[in-house]
């Protein structure tokens with residue numbers, strides 16, 4: 609199992625450094641706000657400390673990165689979905705196939721968390737997620753999210769562009785795709801005991817997609833580290849594609865020459881393809897894509913081509929009309 613094999617990162621930096629954070633959290637709890645005044649840069653607020661302890665088994669050494677500065681390049685055409693609504697309506701099949709996975713997902717241990725970067729790179733890397741996040745830095749982006757089940761939300765992610773991770777990995781010229789994998793841990797994820805799913809969850813992007821500025825690795829949401837049900841500690845956010853492309857709780861990025869087959873594509877290729885770009889005019893066999901339900905408001909809105917992100921990504925698909933570009 610990926611998260612038990614720890615060669616090369618047995619004592620990650622994140623295990624050594626958070627002592628002072630634990631200490632200041634205790635001070636916060638005992639002494640109240642005065643402790644904050646003593647160590648303002650280090651100490652999370654009481655509310656943050658509570659959320660951090662909810663989000664992870666150990667304190668998050670990067671908690672101070674949130675809330676991050678909003679990148680104003682990406683604007684929404686609708687309000688951000690209420691956090692409580694968003695955090696209690698999730699798809700995370702590793703836990704169960706209902707939308708009600710938040711409670712079960714809390715069992716996922718997210719710290720420490722090893723991330724592998726391998727395949728067509730000169731030097732494969734194994735790095736702890738906290739160290740990776742610190743290295744990459746964090747900004748906030750308000751994105752729409754569109755599930756192929758014909759519902760949508762809007763969410764303020766925090767994280768970093770995937771292209772930064774690609775630059776860090778420094779893939780060889782022969783790399784054509786980046787393949788991403790979710791953890792495999794049937795002990796804590798009961799859905800992974802259902803053997804008819806080809807676990808682990810896999811997704812992929814072309815190199816051009818992965819290095820487009822819109823492709824984002826989310827590490828937080830709503831101004832704090834990400835809740836487990838959203839795919840802590842690292843998940844993809846590619847808002848011009850159907851939601852199943854936005855793989856959660858990633859443990860591995862591999863640079864490959866062959867087009868990766870996503871878990872849903874492996875399960876049912878007639879319903880789920882590789883490109884999976886949002887298009888109101890191309891129905892999924894089970895769901896018309898003409899409109900979408902706005903979760904939390906009950907409103908129905910017309911679906912937008914590329915989910916409204918065409919100005920940033922339509923060029924990626926020029927000259928590809930022979931491909932199945934839509935779900």
Ligand SMILES: Nc1nc2c(c(=O)[nH]1)N[C@H]1C(S)=C(S)[C@@H](COP(=O)(O)O)O[C@H]1N2
Pocket residue numbers: 697698699700701702753754755756790809837838839851852853854855856857
């Ligand atoms: N590992 C993993 N990633 C996943 C899924 C999943 O079941 N497992 N579901 C996908 C689907 S279908 C959607 S719509 C989004 C849901 O993300 P959210 O729960 O944060 O809204 O996650 C995607 N990523």
Ligand SMILES: [Mo]
Pocket residue numbers: 699754755756757850851852
């Ligand atoms: Mo979805």
